[in-house]
């Protein structure tokens with residue numbers, strides 16, 4: 241989706257179209273002398289002011305804070321239609337106008353222009369205020385910026401495809417039919433329930449069937465899934481299935497041992513407790529000897 245930056249002129253023209261539509265819909269022959277407009281937060285608010293300016297040629301226009309007091313609703317753009325549906329269901333019969341219909345481009349309004357990171361910095365700044373801190377004090381001045389770049393790094397896994405990472409396996413392992421185990425691969429992730437860190441190690445084993453993977457790939461594979469919001473159980477499954485899909489090995493075994501700060505630093509305060517999860521596939525699951533060997537090695 242490409243971005244299209246709207247100019248003030250585009251807004252004026254769109255607002256003029258909406259005002260004209262409101263005027264033409266008025267069949268009161270001059271009975272109606274004014275309208276109360278409600279701008280849908282947040283983008284609908286500047287949109288409503290733009291429409292009000294055009295509409296003031298014909299009517300006395302008031303902006304209202306409470307949608308229940310509105311006669312006309314204004315939004316900036318119809319995205320999915322869920323917003324307009326919500327208002328039209330809550331206030332049936334009251335017209336809902338948008339400056340712009342749905343657009344294949346990503347429209348950037350003049351009130352949205354600027355460094356996107358600058359507006360994103362509102363998020364950590366509001367958090368600092370919420371916990372009772374003063375975001376303007378010396379030590380915190382660059383914290384919102386640092387917070388965002390840290391979170392960008394914590395979540396790079398969303399942009400990475402584990403399938404592409406595992407594409408370059410090595411052939412010529414026909415003779416290898418022994419269990420391969422990589423132990424103690426570090427994990428640093430965040431739980432999706434609290435956005436709190438959890439960390440620990442992964443042990444990954446597989447029994448090749450013609451395809452083997454360079455050892456460095458295991459750490460990278462773990463990272464692809466760790467650098468997302470996670471639950472430990474799902475991450476264990478994801479690692480195992482990604483390997484299984486890429487290598488079609490005879491068996492896969494993945495064990496994760498992690499400490500969760502959301503359980504240690506808060507809540508139940510289970511200090512030092514580590515959570516173990518596992519996912520076994522193929523021969524490592526079904527073959528008693530292979531399974532026993534895997535269990536012995538990861539212990």
Ligand code: ZN
Nearest residue numbers: 431433434502
């Ligand atoms: Zn948590």
